[in-house]
Amino acid sequence: MVMSGRDRPTLENVAQRAGVSRATASRVVNGSTSVAPHIRDKVLNAVDALGYVPNQAARSLVTQRTDSIALVASETTSRVFSDDPFFAAVIRGVSLELEAADKQLVLMMVGPSGPSHDRVERYATGGHVDGAIIFSMHGADPLPERLSRAGVPVVCNGRLLTQSQVPYVDVDNEDAARAAVHHLLDTGRRRVATIAGPQDMSAGIDRLKGYRSAMQDASRRSIVAVGDFTRQSGALAMSQLLADDPQLDAVFAASDAMADGALRALRQNGRRVPDDVAVVGFDDMEFARDTEPPLTTVRQPITDIGRTVARQVLRLAAGEQIEPVLLLPTELIKRESA
Amino acid sequence: MVMSGRDRPTLENVAQRAGVSRATASRVVNGSTSVAPHIRDKVLNAVDALGYVPNQAARSLVTQRTDSIALVASETTSRVFSDDPFFAAVIRGVSLELEAADKQLVLMMVGPSGPSHDRVERYATGGHVDGAIIFSMHGADPLPERLSRAGVPVVCNGRLLTQSQVPYVDVDNEDAARAAVHHLLDTGRRRVATIAGPQDMSAGIDRLKGYRSAMQDASRRSIVAVGDFTRQSGALAMSQLLADDPQLDAVFAASDAMADGALRALRQNGRRVPDDVAVVGFDDMEFARDTEPPLTTVRQPITDIGRTVARQVLRLAAGEQIEPVLLLPTELIKRESA
DNA sequence: TCGTGTCTTGAGAGCGCTCTCAGGCCGATT
DNA sequence: AATCGGCCTGAGAGCGCTCTCAAGACACGA
CATH class of the missing domain: 1.10.260.40 (lambda repressor-like DNA-binding domains)
Known part of the structure; x- marks a missing residue:
């Protein structure tokens, strides 16, 4: 050899x-x-x-640092590996920030709490990395808490569904969703439906919560279908909504990909956007300005989220105190779909 | 601390x-x-x-192995960080394979031959990784050759534009493009245009070459516009083609994203697909089956490419001889757009 | 002139692990 | 019964680096 x-x-x-x-x-x-x-x-x-x-190995041996940070992503997450470029944008942000700090990025994918879960846990707690960034967790994943308890600096992207002190970086999903729905209501829409994201992820849950709260404020009934952030699920959910309530005149989708799917379904069902039905998305991905019609959507600073989460974990690894929750601003981008 | x-x-x-x-x-x-x-x-x-x-550091120190492989990607590449999920799929494949071999994946982004280039080179040649996978190189990037010469096992995704012995894994882009164009010609299309990919990348170059060769075989004139693999560039290129030759009745786009952009441009210009203009894409991304109409496209096994390239670099790192060129099969998926 | 303090440099002890090498044990063979 | 061979085990030498500690050099004031 x-x-x-x-x-x-x-x-x-x-x-x-x-x-x-x-x-x-x-x-x-x-x-x-x-x-x-x-x-x-x-x-x-x-x-x-x-x-x-x-020689990094020799150096690590004595300094007890590795100068590398793990980025843990759930492989099953539709946001990660489908036609939603969310993943790439986050990685980009993380990468930029780590590079500036001269740290390495070790990427680890985990399946649904299988053996790969243990592998990540062992690897991270084994002192192979100075810290870990965890994102796109599904359900009440114990991983962040476990790592944290084992002494590994951990920062998550997205609110944790478990009771946990693990710090995270996110946007205020609930509030952003509320703003989107209010926009719809303010522009005269009466029957506003939503295509919610997966209900085992905080982004999915919180955006739905925001929608519900806005609808309640306006004393309107919620019309809900659930997708998984993908285009396909968006199209499917839209068809269901249309079947449930043919009179609906607006829909708030919890991701741009789903909104795009919804646009297609609407078109196929002979609805004009925004004339018959207004559509608002979430993310402001690049393709949102090229849909037909261009998508009104809630912009969240995805790359910035990546940068921020990286910065936080570096600070944590350096022994600094960090804010347990950091919410980045969103903005409603008005285009033609609503 | x-x-x-x-x-x-x-x-x-x-x-x-x-x-x-x-x-x-x-x-x-x-x-x-x-x-x-x-x-x-x-x-x-x-x-x-x-x-x-x-303790990995201690182990590495004596074994001279690090059990990690670098994945180097060009940050500027539109395929990597835009609405094209190509990147994610490759990573997924690489990740699956490395995980099976219990190796770590160290992700490194490089800008256009700037300081980050040196950083990657130093890092990789510095013995921090057992091998490197390089993909989405632009132009005549010297990095693969340099690393290889420095003794780092390197395998690329995509043919190199430099004279170089660095092994690579790819599909036969030229042949696949030819097949796509032949399909168009065989179904009676006369004026077949192409939206080529970036001409500083082998995938862009070779697919254009395949198009040209097929057109020549049929004694037809080439009608070419160049994009950068993104939706937006596809739409733009399509408009240009339409302006250049309003009579065109087919277009071969070098990526699904560009094909999708083209579909939009065609629609906006009042052309029906496939009635007026047939469209063939390349990649068979997930969204290709949900475009309007569903996209006929050349399927390339992206995740498999990732797996294969990972497998090759592992073999190389283990001291085995590997095939200098490995071409994976493509397949023309016929849907409704052509 | 000598002592004191400051600053730069070198010696050397590990960090935690792997791997070679030699020694010890035990069953088998003559 | 004595010797041989094979198999396990332990001792110990590093892998390349950082960091402590002490020694040496030098300037300065008394």
């Missing part, structure tokens, strides 16, 4: 070439200020003459 | 508790067969009594 790194230069080599001790070479490499300039230069020269790169 | 793992049990502790030497404990943990069963049991008991998890 040929190892690529067998002949990689070590700090010892660098020190030798520079004519200093290993300790001094280490100081230079790690940017200590208390090294005489001319010695510093000698070491730096040696470093790039030899193409020296520190 | 409180470290979570400060008091984690070490192999020494396990050995002590089991009343054996550290060497024997190590043997058990690593599944060596030459350990007496009753001793083995004692050690295993100690392991889970203490909740022992091996």
Whole structure:
């Protein structure tokens, strides 16, 4: 078995070439200020003459840090692996932030609480990472709490459904949904339905709650169908809603993908948008401005959520206190569908 | 700075508790067969009594392996971070395969040959990973070659545009495109246009080449517009094509997202699909069956590509010889758009 | 001139693990 | 009964790095 790194230069080599001790070479490499300039230069020269790169394993062994953060995502989540690019946007944000801090991103997918669950738990609690970001949890997943209890800095994306102190970053889903529904009501819609997200995820639950509360405020009856954030489920739910209440004149979908599916279903059922039925989505994904008609939707700053959650976990790993809950702002983007 | 793992049990502790030497404990943990069963049991008991998890850093230090593989993706790639879920599907495949081999996935995004490029290179050549998977490269990116030359096992997704021996996994884009165009011609279409992908990526180049070659075979003139794999670019390109040749009766788009954009543009220009214009896409993404009309498209096994590329890099890292080029099959999925 | 304090440098002890090597035990063979 | 061979086990040497601690160098004031 040929190892690529067998002949990689070590700090010892660098020190030798520079004519200093290993300790001094280490100081230079790690940017200590208390090294005489001319010695510093000698070491730096040696470093790039030899193409020296520190061995992370050796470093971790002594520092007890790994400089890497786990990003745990549920593989089954439709938001993660379907035609909803939510996942990519979050990763992007996380990645940007970690890169800036010179940390690595270790991606772990977990199935529905199967063996891969244990694997993640063992890996994370095993000190392989300095912290973990968990997102798109379904149901009352015990993972965040467990990791946290095991001493791993954990920050989640999205409110936890368990009783738990694990900090999280999210938008105010309930409030945002309420705003969307109010917009519909304010523009004269009477029979407003909703296509809710999965009811084992906080985003799904809270947006439905927001819808209900807004409808209650206006003394109107709720008309609900549940999807799973995908286009297909949106189309299906829309058909159901139409069957349930052919008179409905507006629908609030808990994701843009579902809203897009709904648009299709409406079209196929001969309804004009927004003339007959107004549609509001949620996310403001890129494709929302290209649907027919362009989608009025609740923008949430997905990449920012990724960045923020990463920043929080880094702070936590650095021993800082962080806010247990951080809610990022949303904004209703008015286009033509409502 | 409180470290979570400060008091984690070490192999020494396990050995002590089991009343054996550290060497024997190590043997058990690593599944060596030459350990007496009753001793083995004692050690295993100690392991889970203490909740022992091996320290990866220490292990790496001596084995010179890290058990992790880097997945390098170009951040600018529209396929990666737009409404095209290509990225997620590849990751999924890679992840599945690595998980099965108990390897970690380290995700690295690179911008357009900026500082992040060096970072990736340093990191990978620095022995932090056992291998690297590179995908969605733009232009003549020197990264794969450099890493490979530095002794890092590298496998790419997609043909390289540089002269290079770096192995890759892909589909036969040229051939697949040819098949798509032939289908159009065979069904009586005369003026077949194409919306090509970016011409600094092999997938873009090769699919265009396939289109051209099929058109030449049929002695027809090429009608070309170039997009960047996104919906928006597809819509734009379609409008251009329509302006260039109002008589066109078919279009082959190099991605489903662009095909979807094209469908929209066609609709907006009053063309019926497939009656006036037939449309064929490429990818067979999930949404392709829900477009209006459902999209005829070239299916490529994206998740499989991810799996395969992961498998190849693992083999390479294990010192095996691998095929320099591996082409996975495509299939023309006929739906209603053509 | 000598002592004191400050600053830079080097020596060396591990971090937790794997793996080689040698020793010990035991059954088998002559 | 003595010797041989095979199989387990333990001792110990590192892997490459960081960090503590002490020693050396130097400037300064008394």
